[in-house]
Amino acid sequence: MQSASRASARATTTPTRSSGSAARVPVVAAYIPFSTQRKAETASYAKRHYGVASWHLRPSMVVLHFTETTTMSSARNTFAQDVPNTGELPGTCAHFIVDQDGRVYAIVPVTVLCRHTIGLNDKAIGIEMVQSTSGNSAHWADQQILARRAQITSVLRLVHQLQAQWGIPTSRVIGHAMANDDPAFHDLRGWHNDHSDWQAADVMEVRRRLAAM
Numbered sequence: 001m002q003s004a005s006r007a008s009a010r011a012t013t014t015p016t017r018s019s020g021s022a023a024r025v026p027v028v029a030a031y032i033p034f035s036t037q038r039k040a041e042t043a044s045y046a047k048r049h050y051g052v053a054s055w056h057l058r059p060s061m062v063v064l065h066f067t068e069t070t071t072m073s074s075a076r077n078t079f080a081q082d083v084p085n086t087g088e089l090p091g092t093c094a095h096f097i098v099d100q101d102g103r104v105y106a107i108v109p110v111t112v113l114c115r116h117t118i119g120l121n122d123k124a125i126g127i128e129m130v131q132s133t134s135g136n137s138a139h140w141a142d143q144q145i146l147a148r149r150a151q152i153t154s155v156l157r158l159v160h161q162l163q164a165q166w167g168i169p170t171s172r173v174i175g176h177a178m179a180n181d182d183p184a185f186h187d188l189r190g191w192h193n194d195h196s197d198w199q200a201a202d203v204m205e206v207r208r209r210l211a212a213m
């Protein structure tokens with residue numbers, strides 16, 4: 001980790017031994033500022049797009065993303081800035097970032113609504129994985145993550161934990177590229193996603209590995 005959050009970083013969960021690949025992954029607390037003002041902006045966003053003025057989240061699904069950056073700190077810094085996206089506040093964010101070395105950072109509590117996937121922010125935990133396309137396709141980038149053992153192992157363990165904690169079935173783990181076609185998709189302003197990160201075929205591989213845990 002290279003960000004200023006190093007000083008305040010601490011393990012929120014201690015790795016505990018459980019069976020095989022389902023061992024708990026340690027999660028480092030690297031929370032971005034989420035002020036009363038940002039919460040109010042989030043509630044207003046939720047009112048405009050979902051019809052409910054609340055910044056609270058009770059997650060029922062997971063959306064997988066990659067950062068399109070090469071470092072965890074640059075992704076975190078982007079989310080920490082509360083600047084308009086598509087002309088609206090609050091700024092974008094996600095709940096977790098998984099670095100390429102497998103370290104998992106919690107940057108927003110999963111009980112707080114985050115802008116990471118249009119149409120599903122009121123339902124979904126967002127998990128970002130540090131990966132750039134470097135001029136290649138989104139499928140290529142997905143495949144880099146799937147082949148990077150430390151990173152994908154942590155992603156799978158994190159998702160597995162969240163599924164157990166929130167009762168989320170594997171069928172409700174999707175990719176950002178799948179969001180517009182998701183049955184739960186809704187946006188009162190008619191917005192849609194234009195992101196191609198985590199293609200359906202690559203998410204099927206994630207689900208296959210989750211099912212094997």
Ligand SMILES: [Zn+2]
Pocket residue numbers: 064065066116176195197
């Ligand atoms: Zn995304």
